[in-house]
Each structure stands twice: as C-alpha cells, then as structure tokens.
Amino acid sequence: MRPNVIVFFTDQQRWDTVGSPLGITPNLDLMARRGTTFETACTTNPVCAPARAAMQTGMYPTNAGVFRNGVPLPTDAPTLGRLFGDAGYRTAYIGKWHLGTQDPVPRDEQAGYDYWLASNLLEFTSDAYRTVVYDGDGEPVFLPGYRPDALTDAAIRFITKADGPFMLFLSLIEPHHQNEHDDYPAPHVYRDTYAGAWLPPDLATLPGTAHQHAAGYYGQIKRVDECLGRLRDALVSLDLTDDTLLLYTSDHGSHFKTRNSEYKRSPHDGSVRVPLVVEGPGYRGGSRVSTPVSTVDVVPTLLDAAGIALPDHLDGVPLRESARDGVLIQVSESEVGRALRTDRWKYYVHAPSAGDVPAAETYVERALYDLDADPYELDNLIDSVNHQEIASELREQLMAEIARVEGQSATVTPYPETRDRGRFPETTVRRLNLDGRRLE
Incomplete structure (x- = not known):
C-alpha cells in the first residue's frame, strides 16, 4: 500500500526553538522520538519565495527560476502537486503560497494541486484571528479561529474526506511576523506567557528586536506545535499513522535584525538552519542525523517514500541517502x-x-x-x-x-x-x- 504524505510547513522558524529550555514543542519532540531528526538542516535560500520554490520542485532556487521574492514559479514547473498527481495521488495545498503573481492565485499558478485553499500573500489577506484564503476557483473562504488553528482544521477536514492515497502540503505562516504591524501576534492565551524568557546566545548578545518580539514568537510556536499534535491525533483517530509519512520543516529561520536590517537574508544559522523531522515508513525509531542536509532533499524524500521514480531534474537526494560533506546555501535580495x-x-x-x-x-x-x-x-x-x-x-x-x-x-x-x-x-x-x- 502506498503511504499518504503530509508536509507540515512553518514560516521563519529557527532550528533552536525545538528542544529549547522553554519546552514549547512537546508534540514535535514526540514526533522526533518516534521518527528521524535531521539536526543540521539548512534552507536553500533564507527568504520565502526561493525557499518555497525548492520545496515544491526539489531544485535550488536559481534552477527553479525563483531566486528572490516577487518572481513567480513557472506555471509548468515540476511540482509536488504534479509529480504526486501523475502517480495517482489526490493532492492538496492549504495555507500560504508566495509563488504566484496575485491573490487569488490563478488556476494555472496552482502548481497542479487537485485541492486548493490558499493565499499567495497570506499575511496580507489575513491576520491572527481573521483568516481569508481562496479556493481553486478564486472564491474567498473565511476560516474562523486563530490562524494556524483555522488552517489545521481545514487540513484535518481534507484528510477525513480523502479517498485513496493523498499528498497534503499544509503551509502555515506562523511564526512569521505580521508585516503591517511588524509584530508577532501570539494567541491570546500565550500573549504574555514568554515575556522575558530564555534567548539563544546570538539573540541575547547582538543588537536587534528579539527582546521586543521573542515572547510573541514563542507563543506562536507553542500554538503551532499544538496544531501539529491535533493533526497527529487525527491520523490516530483515522487509523492512518502506520500508512502516512509526516514531514515537518520550515522555509528559513529568523535572526531578528541582529545581522542586517531584516529578519533573514543572511548566511548565519539563525537565518538558514531549520527544524526537519520525518516520521513514517523508512523514518522510524528516534534516530538523529547530525550530518548537514538541505531542504532541497525534501522533494526526493517524499517521492522516494511513495515509491515514485525520481525525475532527473532533482538537485537533492532522499534524506535517508544524504551523506554530504557540506551543503550549498544561496543568498539573495540583501x-x-x-x-x-x-x-x-x-x-x-x-x-x-x-x-x-x-x-x-x-x-x-x-x-x-x-x-x-x-x-x-x-x-x-x-x-x-x-x-x-x-x-x-x-x-x-x-x-x-x-x-x-x-x-x-x-x-x-x-x-x-x-x-x-x-x-x-x-x-x-x-x-x-x-x-x-x-x-x-
């Protein structure tokens, strides 16, 4: 039986938020104990669109044709939606896209996904408690609740109704800042929970905005982790855990303006290093891999797990085969x-x-x-x-x-x-x- 495949994708999440002294990721920690953790995972480019292009195509941003924000993914790109769809999978994309030309994302820019519930620039079509996305026909859909909860609810509804093997890409925007406010709006219950909390040495030492924004950032991650837990619980309820590969990662990290005037776009680990945990067929047992890997390896990993032949265009390899001496990171815009x-x-x-x-x-x-x-x-x-x-x-x-x-x-x-x-x-x-x- 071919496994289902789910990508749980966050935005701007640092690697050291996992297993930190704050204990804000118990569900991801549990997933790591049951699956495989890649401790030194690096993005292909520490900015949204290029990193996302690599996550969809398995190619480095320059090869995928998206080397910076504002450059749309080519409409004929060999995406996960097309590769899994051609193999007979039901495919779905939910959340933030950031690879199109506009909102709503036109049908020919939806990368071949069967089911579509997304915004190109989710941070501008929604805020923390008002989530507006668009369906495949471009009609607006309002989802109630805190934004990651609302999107996770939509993902669980898709899984519940899926018939046959499916590939779901759930793309949250948290813990990204809300652009127009330059703020990290945590859910109300965690708004003040992490005020004055522990900071990693770079954020504690260097001038930047971490002392101002870390409390909201941590509160966002706490809720995102709870969303991961609800998704995993849904898989248990539907008796799908043994037949599903679940992969958790992020597009890039955040250095909170300690390295330049932005939150990313720098080569430092705070900007380029991300969480990467895989649980499911071929990735069980709680093993930890310290060798550096790249998020360009995500697409071949998913295809390999589903038994789909790897196409020639891929720049990465399945994570279970990765044994590099070092990984390349491209930096653009800054x-x-x-x-x-x-x-x-x-x-x-x-x-x-x-x-x-x-x-x-x-x-x-x-x-x-x-x-x-x-x-x-x-x-x-x-x-x-x-x-x-x-x-x-x-x-x-x-x-x-x-x-x-x-x-x-x-x-x-x-x-x-x-x-x-x-x-x-x-x-x-x-x-x-x-x-x-x-x-x-």
Whole structure:
C-alpha cells in the first residue's frame, strides 16, 4: 500500500526553538522520538519565495527560476502537486503560497494541486484571528479561529474526506511576523506567557528586536506545535499513522535584525538552519542525523517514500541517502551570496556590486565561523591568518559545489585584509557586524 504524505510547513522558524529550555514543542519532540531528526538542516535560500520554490520542485532556487521574492514559479514547473498527481495521488495545498503573481492565485499558478485553499500573500489577506484564503476557483473562504488553528482544521477536514492515497502540503505562516504591524501576534492565551524568557546566545548578545518580539514568537510556536499534535491525533483517530509519512520543516529561520536590517537574508544559522523531522515508513525509531542536509532533499524524500521514480531534474537526494560533506546555501535580495555549511564550518562569500541577479561570476570572502568553538557565530575568522588553510579548502569546495549545482563556474577572491588578530573581548561583542569586526 502506498503511504499518504503530509508536509507540515512553518514560516521563519529557527532550528533552536525545538528542544529549547522553554519546552514549547512537546508534540514535535514526540514526533522526533518516534521518527528521524535531521539536526543540521539548512534552507536553500533564507527568504520565502526561493525557499518555497525548492520545496515544491526539489531544485535550488536559481534552477527553479525563483531566486528572490516577487518572481513567480513557472506555471509548468515540476511540482509536488504534479509529480504526486501523475502517480495517482489526490493532492492538496492549504495555507500560504508566495509563488504566484496575485491573490487569488490563478488556476494555472496552482502548481497542479487537485485541492486548493490558499493565499499567495497570506499575511496580507489575513491576520491572527481573521483568516481569508481562496479556493481553486478564486472564491474567498473565511476560516474562523486563530490562524494556524483555522488552517489545521481545514487540513484535518481534507484528510477525513480523502479517498485513496493523498499528498497534503499544509503551509502555515506562523511564526512569521505580521508585516503591517511588524509584530508577532501570539494567541491570546500565550500573549504574555514568554515575556522575558530564555534567548539563544546570538539573540541575547547582538543588537536587534528579539527582546521586543521573542515572547510573541514563542507563543506562536507553542500554538503551532499544538496544531501539529491535533493533526497527529487525527491520523490516530483515522487509523492512518502506520500508512502516512509526516514531514515537518520550515522555509528559513529568523535572526531578528541582529545581522542586517531584516529578519533573514543572511548566511548565519539563525537565518538558514531549520527544524526537519520525518516520521513514517523508512523514518522510524528516534534516530538523529547530525550530518548537514538541505531542504532541497525534501522533494526526493517524499517521492522516494511513495515509491515514485525520481525525475532527473532533482538537485537533492532522499534524506535517508544524504551523506554530504557540506551543503550549498544561496543568498539573495540583501546581496548576492553563497555559503557552505559543513559539520564544523560556515564559509560565506558575496558579490558586492552584483545587483539584483541570480548569481555572480566572482565573489569575495566575507565570513568564516568555527561552529564547534562558536556555534552562534559571534566571532568571524575570515581575517585570521591562522585560518587561511581551512579557508582555502572551503573556497575550493564551495566553488565545486556552485559548479555542480548551478552549472557555471565562479571564482572567489580571498579576503583582502588577512591579519592575525585573535578574539574580541566580550565587552565588544555587541558591536560586531556581519564581518565580525568592531563597528567604529
């Protein structure tokens, strides 16, 4: 029997919200104990549309044709909706899309999904307690309740009525901020619960908005986790747990304006590292995988689990087969950049004058972090003479990965101000920018 497939997809959720001292993800923690956790999962690009294009096609954003926000996914893209539909699955998309040209999303931009209940820009067609999405014919549908609850209810209704194997993509917007207010509206019951709560070291140390917004952000995640629990309970009630592959992940994280003037669009783990847990056939037993993986592996993972032949266009591999030395991350909008994330190192390059383009031919070294010694990336070693050998090795590895994935060669210029300088005292850490140097 072919398994059902569900993707539970959040927006802007940091990796370290899972298993944190706050205990805000008990349902995801339970899923991890029963399934497989990929502890070092990285997005393909830390901004919404490119990351979502990769999650639909299994291609890196530049190959999928969506390298930044505002670029729609090609209407003939080989999406999950089409790939599973062609294999005889009933397919559904519920929630935030952000890969179309407008709201309502036209039928030819719905990526081949049979059932559609979504908004292109959900943050503008709804708010925390007023969810408006559109059906496949473009008619508005009002869903009562707190937004993730409302969308999860719709997902459970679809599952209950599904006949035969189905593939459901549930795309929540929480814990993203509400754009027009620049606020993180938690459900009323959790509005003040996490005021003054624990912050990870980067958010506690660097200037940004975390002290202002973390309480709402955590409250949103607490409710999202409860939605995951209700969905899993529905699978139990319908006797579908043994026949369903459930995958939980996010499009990117959030650094709360500690690295630039935005919430993401930076190469740091706070921005690029996301939760990734899979439970179901082939992914049971509570195992944990520490090797870096990419969200470009999600599509081949789902197809593989369903017994669908993997098409040639895929840039990723099934997660159960992933054994990379490092993963490529593309950065756009804030600048044109590329990063390599290995077990120990984060290596980042950018093209200072490239403009609004998918890629560059020449990059310049900008950051190097030793993640064993500095897991929250507070000390940039790119200008340390003692780290030039590892920088050179990572430079070659990154250029090879760019050539493999993007099909074009690129050169990287070594950092121009290499010098031996050691670590900055703790009293100056708050005044470090992306480059890790003092802000004068």
